[in-house]
Amino acid sequence: SQTIHQWPATLVQPVGSPLSLECTVEGTSNPNLYWYRQAAGRGLQLLFYSVGIGQISSEVPQNLSASRPQDRQFILSSKKLLLSDSGFYLCAWRIQGSPYGYTFGSGTRLTVV
């Protein structure tokens, strides 16, 4: 069966420090991968998506970047965190054209101090 792993679960980082969040999917090949951010009490904002290795599309210009070095690995990064980067980061996947919706990871709670 397919599973999605996201880590770490929580992270407290100082302003100006770098960031690396990792997401991996098991049990499937060539998934579409997505990074969403959820600010406190708000909806889900799409940050990046990828339809294949090395293919990254950005939805919102910001302080973050994403990479997909392997088929089932999606990484969210920042060189210098801002206070406004705090939030709940969610990775999701789906198989293009499948009848099923997204499957989300368990999320990373990032607090920038």
Add this chain to the structure above:
Amino acid sequence: GENVEQHPSTLSVQEGDSAVIKCTYSDSASNYFPWYKQELGKGPQLIIDIRSNVGEKKDQRIAVTLNKTAKHFSLHITETQPEDSAVYFCAASIQGGSEKLVFGKGMKLTVNP
């Protein structure tokens, strides 16, 4: 691009009552409409979805309706239980390609015992 509006933002009901959440979308090309349930501190979980070739879909106490002409869709929960308390999100996307989901802002449902 697609815009999804969701209302109400909060709803409190008594156990056993019904709850209805309404969403509208703007892009007539959208053809896939999932609903997600998010419990505190967790990633959203898909609870039901509907495609544009179907007007209604039911799964036990949950049903979703879609009106393509009016571009709105609704989630109906009958015989609510305390464990239904969560934040519910509607979303819309176009199947094929990136299949990125655009989410509504969410509705916090509280079911009082």
